[in-house]
Amino acid sequence: MMIGSDKLFLLQNLKIVRNTDERSKIILKAFAINMMVLMYYYGFTEQTKQFRELSRNTDLIPPYINIRSDLFIAPKYGILACGIRKSMSQLLINIMCLLHNETEFQRQNRSLNDTWMSDRVCSHKDPHFHIPQKSVDSYQNLTRFAFIRDPFDRFISFYLHICKNDKGCWDCGDNMRCVVEKVYISLKNYERNPDEATSSLVDRHAAPISW
Structure with missing residues (x-):
């Protein structure tokens, strides 16, 4: 099973077994996997649209804002x-x-x-x-x-490096709640004025990967 070039390839050549229960389990497992792929493949674009619309009407940080092109x-x-x-x-x-x-x-x-x-x-x-x-x-x-890193691991790495060790996160010191609040405010301000020249070191390290 693989996705590529706008084509979806489903499972083929399932193993033929004599045991009815085993065959049923294999068929159900294949069906479940294909359903998950279909939901992901055809639902991802719509999900992104919904998230964008939601972020416009709430205080969520929206995706796809260009903060830095390295x-x-x-x-x-x-x-x-x-x-x-x-x-x-x-x-x-x-x-x-x-x-x-x-x-x-x-x-x-x-x-x-x-x-x-x-x-x-x-x-x-x-x-x-x-x-x-x-x-x-x-x-x-x-x-x-x-290289894509787990977002939580990435945030902890940023926090330990920039905030705790280098004391570079405003006046928060090692107060993580303070850091999260200040990061949110800073990124919301950048959302309103997305000029790369105004982005800070903290912004570029804490911004969502989708930025």
């Missing part, structure tokens, strides 16, 4: 990576830097463990490596990918 490209391999803060973004940029310019990466004895504070071979200021979103369409046949 797009890294390795043209030689036809790969484009989308970096999401607190989702292995540090490792991602090192991997993409290696693929972008292997010779220079090795010449400078760089490592995939390089931190954000390292003097990188590749720079965010290099438009041939860190490309703007509007330039993506000028590259053909790219394989695009991103």
Whole structure:
């Protein structure tokens, strides 16, 4: 069973067994799986529409607001990576830097463990490596990918790093309730004025993955 290219492929060639009860269980299991796939495949778009409409009429943070486009490209391999803060973004940029310019990466004895504070071979200021979103369409046949992290794990990682260790979350210190309230207010303000230049370090680390 797989979904791809706007086509839905259902289970085929079920195992033939003599035991009636076993065969019934297999058929019911296959039916249940296919029903879940159908509900997901055909209901996802409608669910997204409903969530957007709900967020307009409530205080929920809506999806799909562009807060930051960290797009890294390795043209030689036809790969484009989308970096999401607190989702292995540090490792991602090192991997993409290696693929972008292997010779220079090795010449400078760089490592995939390089931190954000390292003097990188590749720079965010290099438009041939860190490309703007509007330039993506000028590259053909790219394989695009991103590392997606569990949202709760991601938030805890952000909280421990930015708020507790670096004391960078307003005047909240390690008060998580305060952090959540301030993050919500900040992201709601950004929703009303989605200008990347005004987004803060906290905004970019705490924003929903769908942003």
